[in-house]
Amino acid sequence: MSNNRGKKLLDSIKEKGQNLEAEMSFFDHLEVLRWHLIRSCIAIVVFTSLAFGYYDFIFDKVIMGPKSPGFWTYRMMCQIADRFHLSADYCIKEIKFNIINTEMAGQFTLQLNSSLLAGVVLGFPYLLYEIWRFIKPGLTDKERTSASGFVFYATFLFILGILFGYYIIAPLSITFLANYTVSNIIQNQITIDSYLSSVATLTLGTGVVFELPILIFILSKIGIMTPRFMRASRRYSTVIILIIAAVITPTPDILTMLTVSFPLFILYEVSIMISARVEKRREKALMSRD
Structure with missing residues (x-):
């Protein structure tokens, strides 16, 4: 009887020790994650401080770029229209709207918000690097090898999406919405907050959408x-x-919609190839075990 009680006591101590060890491991992981997030x-x-210091360039050349008729996208559209004898509507020579500020601290808030957005964009690759450093110890050697290019490819796709959103989607959307009128008696007076929000949403949103292959890779790894x-759902x-x-x-016009959708079709097909490659590696690993 005493032996059973002693055995139960030892099992209880071992179980509490395992729970304490797991609990400490969990909090250790939280501590490691906290420092990755702090860095x-x-x-x-x-990067936000640097953007704040060089804000004249960021505001004049970057933020207000899609509003200028001399923007790279508009110049390319004019050259394409001349070369292929397209309608004069494709050559943007004037963007009819005024940007106004309606709040006392509006311009100061604009500088803070846009500097923060620039800091997030510029610091995104380092954020991915810290995420990779956090998840890397929990991976096997094969998983580390297969995902070794995570930071590079995720950064490349994000930057590619940012450039596509900034040079294609943002200017096309801005010119259409700015020139769209219900009546001639209504003049477009756009607040600076609305303008910045539109440019940031279209640009950053496209950068996130271009991460589709990375998301498919992770989901394929999980199974x-x-x-x-994906092939069955292509339609x-x-x-x-x-x-x-x-x-x-x-x-x-259908041409603009196809121009925007074309990279998304390419991303979807690339995602299918990535998923197929992951599945092939999984099947090969299972065959080697057998």
Whole structure:
């Protein structure tokens, strides 16, 4: 009887020890994650401070770029229209709207918000690096090898999306919405907050959308996404992509919508290839175990 009690006591102590060890491990992970987030925030603060210091360039050349008729996109559109004898509507030579400020601290808030946005964009690669450093110890050697290019590819896709959103989607949307009028008696007086919000949403939103291959890679690794499912859903994805392109660029012509949707189709096909490659590696690993 006493032996059973002693055994139960020892089992209880071992169980509490295991629970305490697991609990300490959990809090240790939280502590490590906290420091990764702190370093990421410090990097974003540094880039935000740099953007705040060089704000004249950021505001005049970057933020207000899509409003200027001399913007790169508008110049390319004029050259394409001249070369292929397209309608004169494709050559943007004037953007009819005024930007106003309606709040006392509006311009100061504008500088803070836009500097923070610039800091997030510039600090995004370092944020990905810190995320990779956090998850790397929990991966096997094969998983580390297969995901070794995570930071590079995620950064490359994000920057590519940012450039596409800034040079294609943002100017096309701004010119259409700025020149769209219900009546000639209504003049477009756009607040600076509305303008900045539109440019930031279109640009950053496209950068996030371009991370689709990375998301598919992770889901395929987990086993949630398969290339068979993605190929079977291609017709539905086509409709969804066209709807997204129509919402992002509310222009009436089909050429603009196809221009925006084309990279999304490419991303979807690349995602299928990535998912197929992950599945092939998984099947090869299972065959080697057998």
